[in-house]
Amino acid sequence: MKNLTMFCLTLEPNHLLLIKKLNYVPVGLGDAKFSSEWLHDKSGQSIAEKNSNYGEYTFHYWLWKNYLDNINSEWVGFCQYRKFFIHEAINEKDVLFDTLNNKVIKSLPTLSSSYDCILGEKSFVNNYRLKFFKKNLIKILKTPSVIFSKKNRNIKFHFDVFHGEGNLDAAVDLLDEDNKENFRKFVNEETSFNPHNMFICKKEILHQYYESVFPWLKKCENIFGFSNLKGYGLKRIYGFLAERYLSYWFQKNKRVKEYPILFKDISDYKDF
Numbered sequence: 001m002k003n004l005t006m007f008c009l010t011l012e013p014n015h016l017l018l019i020k021k022l023n024y025v026p027v028g029l030g031d032a033k034f035s036s037e038w039l040h041d042k043s044g045q046s047i048a049e050k051n052s053n054y055g056e057y058t059f060h061y062w063l064w065k066n067y068l069d070n071i072n073s074e075w076v077g078f079c080q081y082r083k084f085f086i087h088e089a090i091n092e093k094d095v096l097f098d099t100l101n102n103k104v105i106k107s108l109p110t111l112s113s114s115y116d117c118i119l120g121e122k123s124f125v126n127n128y129r130l131k132f133f134k135k136n137l138i139k140i141l142k143t144p145s146v147i148f149s150k151k152n153r154n155i156k157f158h159f160d161v162f163h164g165e166g167n168l169d170a171a172v173d174l175l176d177e178d179n180k181e182n183f184r185k186f187v188n189e190e191t192s193f194n195p196h197n198m199f200i201c202k203k204e205i206l207h208q209y210y211e212s213v214f215p216w217l218k219k220c221e222n223i224f225g226f227s228n229l230k231g232y233g234l235k236r237i238y239g240f241l242a243e244r245y246l247s248y249w250f251q252k253n254k255r256v257k258e259y260p261i262l263f264k265d266i267s268d269y270k271d272f
Contacts, residue, residue: 002072002073002074003073003074003075003107003108004073004074004075004076004077004105004106004107004108004200005025005071005072005073005075005076005077006022006023006024006025006077006078006079006105006106006200007024007025007027007039007059007063007076007077007078007079008022008024008025008026008027008078008079008080008081009027009029009056009059009078009079009080009081010026010027010028010029010080010081010266011028011029011030011032011081012032012081012267013028013032013033013034013035013038015081015266015267016035016037016038018097018266018269019081019266020037021097021101022100022101022104022106023106024079025039026038026039027039027040027041027059028040029041029051029056029058029059030051039059039067040059040062041058041059041061041062042062043062043066044062044065044066045061045062045065045066046058046061046062046065046066047061047062048062050226050238052235052236053226053229053235053236053237053238053239054217054236054238054239054242055197055236055238055239056078056080056197056239057197057213057217057238057239057242060078060210060214061210061214064206064207064210064214068203068206068207068210071203073203074202074203075108075112075200075201075202075203076200076201076202076203076206077105077118077198077199077200077201078197078198078199078200079104079198080196080198081265081266081267082263082264082265082266082267083196083198083261083262083263083264084100084104084105084261084262084264085104085105085118085120085198085200085259085260085261085262086103086104086105086259086260086261086262087103087105087259088103088260089260090103090262095262095264097266097269100262100264100266103262104262105118105200105259108200114255114257115254115255115256115257116201116202116205116250116254116255116256117199117200117201117202117205117250117254117255117256117257118199118200118201118256118257118258118259119194119198119199119246119247119250119256119257119258119259120194120195120196120198120199120258120259120260120261121194121258121259121260121261122192122193122194122195122258123192123193123194123195124191124192125153125154125155125157125158125191125192125193126150126151126153126154126158126191126192127150143157150191151191153191154187154188154189154190154191155168155186155187155188155190155191155192155193155244156168156169156187156188159187159240159244162233163233163234163237163240164233164234164237167224167237168187168241168244169184170223171216171220171223171241172184172187174216174219174220174223175216179212179216179249182248182252183245183248186248186251186252187244187248193243193244193247193248194246194247194250194251194256194258195243195247195261196243196261197239197242197243197246198261199246199250201250201254205254208253209246209249209250212249213242213245213246213249216245217238217241217242220237220238220241221238224237224238
């Protein structure tokens with residue numbers, strides 16, 4: 001049995017060789033045509049038609065329903081064509097492909113028994129005061145305390161500003177009683193979360209997470225639908241909701257270890 005299976009998600013078919021060089025499993029999303037060397041979300045039980053609203057979660061749904069039991073590794077992980085888990089931070093501005101290939105996570109050490117899940121290092125939303133002003137001045141004026149108090153610039157406030165006021169509260173109301181109260185407390189008290197819907201966990205835990213997040217997102221469709229989701233902040237609201245929930249769910253239920261995430265678009269390696 002392999003130690004770790006890593007899926008790398010992309011919208012670009014020309015990333016195939018680079019992803020395979022990393023020894024990751026290539027996953028093609030979106031409307032481009034992908035060869036048989038790719039996994040994709042358009043066969044079997046699928047919600048591929050919702051990709052523009054769910055983002056990478058259309059693949060997660062496909063994996064859950066069609067493929068997860070076929071994975072022959074203890075750990076399963078997910079990265080993106082421009083975001084990668086690395087063992088330690090890289091200070092280089094221009095990262096050569098060989099450097100990337102040597103730094104990305106491909107297996108987990110034997111000490112991994114001390115944790116159940118890897119998430120990206122936290123993103124602190126309370127540092128974005130200027131962005132808040134630019135995005136929603138009216139919201140700032142309604143809640144002037146956020147100008148001076150970083151603790152009031154919490155996850156809920158950030159979501160209200162960037163993804164529609166009241167939308168997170170409405171979604172939280174649809175959770176089961178236990179998660180409803182705990183998740184509401186999380187978004188109202190925390191000023192950081194583990195971003196980008198990237199994670200690595202044991203296969204049996206992945207089953208548990210999917211069984212929690214997807215029924216909730218389905219209920220959210222009854223509120224938000226699809227036809228009125230316009231603009232970046234609303235278009236992918238289901239992916240943004242899942243991103244906050246992922247951080248909460250793993251922190252609440254599992255032992256989490258954080259790793260840095262490197263921002264590097266493999267499209268830059270045109271001459272590789």
